[in-house]
Amino acid sequence: MPSQSVLEQKKAIVAELSERLKNSVTGVVVSYQGINTEDDTKLRKELRENNVKYTVVKNTLLSRACEEAGLDELKPVLEGTTALATSDSEYAAAARILCGYAKDHDNFKVKSGYLDGAVVDMDTIVSLSKLPTRDVLLANVLGAFQAPIAAFARVMQAVVDEGGFDACLEKKAAEAAPAEEAPAAE
Template sequence: MPSQKVLEAKKQVVADLTDRIKNSVAGVIVDYHGISVADDTKLRKELREAGVHYTVIKNTLIKFAADNAGLSGLDDVLNGTTAIATSETDYVAAARILAKYADSHEKFAIKSGYLDGEVISLDKINSLAKLPSREVLLANVLGAFNAPIASFARAVQAIVDKDGEPAEAVEAPAEA
């Protein structure tokens, strides 16, 4: 039977992981079996740069934390070698990075994930992974907003260039 000190340490790990899951917008659970230390280091660096917290934790501790956070449905995937990646702000970063990594490493696999406190299917995780980053999406939206204004400015400039001189201001007739 584990000592009281060990039990307290495990309770603290579960409490910390519960808070991390509750405060995150998205998370992905993976099977990291068979990856090298060098590959793992590269993966962790990429996740860290994207603001994703990645941790290898025992399955039973993830189960307790997930249950405490209200995520049911993860019990089936909590076996073997398991790691969890969570993001507090970016919905797609963890899914995008881990799916790209899983494509290039045959033993590395995505097991499950969650989004806004609900367990999602592997299809949804793969769909999230295909989305561009937040910055790219914002640039596309801003480009769409900017396009009509830029077209109008080019049309006005073409009129000015065609006539050679700026158009004279037309005064409205004075009202009596």
């Protein structure tokens, strides 16, 4: 039987994992078997740069943390080598990085994941992995908001370049007058 101090350490780890699962918006469980140290270091660096917390965990401890966090549906995939990647703010970062990494490394497998406290299927994880980064999405939204304003500004600049509103009306009237006379000449 393990000593009391070992049990206390394990309880603390389970409590920490449980809080991490509860407080994160998304998480991905992977099997990291067969990756070398150099690749693992690169992966961890990329995850860190995207504010994703990545740790290797024991299956039994993660299983108990899943029970406490209400993510029991993750338990069936907890076998073999297991690592957990969680993000407190970015929904797609962990899935995007880990699914991309899994494409390039045969032994590295995405097992499961969760989103807003609910376990999701692999199709959802793959869909998340295909989303662009938060900055790209914000740039697209800003571009969509800015497009009508920019088009209006271009029209107004064209009016100014033509000599003002009255000059534009005169020019349009002059262009329309020959067109009206042409059918009468036939």
